[in-house]
Amino acid sequence: MTGDLIYVAVIGAGGVGSHSLNQLNLLSKSYPNIILVLISRATKSLRALDPQKGLSLESWEKDLDASTSPALSIEQTIQILTLLPGSCVLVDNTSNQDVANAYPECLRRGISVVTPNKKAFSGHISLWKQIQEAAYKAQPGHDTKGLVYHESSVGAGLPIISTLKDLVDTGDKVLKIEGVFSGTMSFLFNNFAPVDGEGGKWSAEVKKAKEAGFTEPDPRDDLNGVDVARKLVILARICGLDIESTDSFPVQSLIPTELERVKSGEEFMEKLPQFDSSMEELRNEAVKEGKVVRFVGSIDVGKKALKVGLEKFGRSHPIAGLKGSDNIVSFYTERYGSNPLVVQGAGAGGAVTAMGVTADLIKVIQRLS
Template sequence: MSEGNQVYIAVIGAGGVGRHFLHQLTHLTHTHPNLSLILISRTSKSLRATDPSPGLSLSTWEADLAASKQSPLTISQTIHFLTETHGHCILVDNTSSPEVANAYPEILRRGISVVTPNKKAFSSDLALWKAIQESSYRPTTPYNTRGLVYHESSVGAGLPIISTLKDLIDTGDKVKKIEGVFSGTMSFLFNNFAPLEGKGGKWSAEVTKAKEAGYTEPDPRDDLNGVDVARKLVILARICGLEVENTDAFPVQSLIPKELEGVGSGEEFMEKLPGYDRSMEEVKNEAEKKGKVVRFVGSIDVERKALKVGLEEFDKGHPIAGLKGSDNIISFYTERYGSNPLIVQGAGAGGAVTAMGVTADLIKVIQRLS
């Protein structure tokens, strides 16, 4: 990047993923000295640079943010703050906020680029997806008048799932089917509950173990309802050209017992879950009788325009059956790859790897802006 071609970075969300991202940004500035951090915003407060260049200190940002008396900015105020800055601006949204997601079209139309792991922006109503695509930079729009948008980490944390899919499509391959384990939480659960060797633990005990290890959301029902996997399928299906309205448009199996759907809190849910271990044990035993294991997967049949999330049985030699830990695995069945799919596999959860995907997207935007 040429001298004086400054790029200004604004960060919304400085918690789990956001903190890892800001540490990675520190490393990135060693090779990209023209980057300037000008805003860090949380729900309770913000930290804004009085001078865009050199901007905020990446070595003391945590202490500076903690000591800041500046109130949090609304999304409208954030947009105004960025449009007042002369130069290339990139908004890094590390939240899952629907309010921020809904503002992406306006942000992009203002020439501000967006980098984010926020699934809600790309898996909510189809109208928002279309508005984001129409508002972002395309070869047909005048250069530098629209922002770029990258969201690799909205599917599979740091794994190159979206970029791989786009490469397949852009190079003329025909994607026929996408199938895999899209949830690090569900991967961890079933690799321990129904392992290839041994019996595994009771379902409720494994959910407790996953929660204590930090793999689940604070309320495990937010993982067990299958919606997280469904959101990722919607994103990939839309990239394939399928106009999926939302996550209600196809079957999504919830692993929350119907009797526990209405309990008031996550704590109450965990207390009552052991009483429903038998049904999950039966599912596991039924698969074992056939020499198989059960896994929680998502699939997109592109040709039939059919999406599905839920439990499936797999032979023990299948790549999905042999996953370890909280790994994800996504198989792309295409015309070019035939019956031997292109497989992306690796850690699909965790703040550091998710932030890596965000940082890698930031680098792509910087390269395009230069």
């Protein structure tokens, strides 16, 4: 496909970012009108000397490592993109709040945004509304605004947001959304409380997940439930609910109260075994009922009620039978009746998250070309 040039700037070249840049390299074979003009990471940046030629997608990593240019602020990045002669796309692979706060300004200037950054869409509702008002809509007077896609802000590469938007946009009435939204929590509970056999000690399973790279460096950032809460806020807002923030509904934390304020993740892991008994009690209680315990999120759209926390499920329930770090999201709607539409698959990992980002970028390119 050919067409007008589309300039792409990438912020964040770490785990997800590096995968997305490598996927962009493959994508460029089908879309030769893509021009990579800027890469910026926390400490340094790389900018194309000739915007018409762009940066090398083959040697970007080596070129970025060799760069002596300091990292660019989001304000500097927006200014650079504004001066380019064609359509521009900002790919934000970070979880940076300052970058998220700048999305409305990007969109107003006609710069499209593709991102897995949850903070822009799950923070205070005022930012959400600014983004919606600034984004392009298929109406007169909106043709200069940028597009915004953020599939990977919920469920990595799984088509959760796009599925929900299709349901809403085609007039279906969403009644309830329920599922396992965290690859980390999925991995933990599938091993701690498996359907068949016995699980290990809770602290040992947390350690295993940390060593496998499924948790944040400080596991408390996963165990506090906030990640799942952010995803629920995003989906609830797409359903039309004005949820103020993640503080607006119950979010169960699995961090023992006594360990909430320890100084480091290492100290937390060292002391966590002291609290294994309480988690084992929950697991054993579920076993006596012929069930397993899982960490889930749910949205009752009619009641405008969101909830994050532990629940028990029968062993034959789809949520109970998950494997590895899989996510599962069930959409209960008027059209689908008592048999929900289910999306299931890997919900964590740099490559699959980047796939969601790249798929969104393709949608933007196709709409701009």
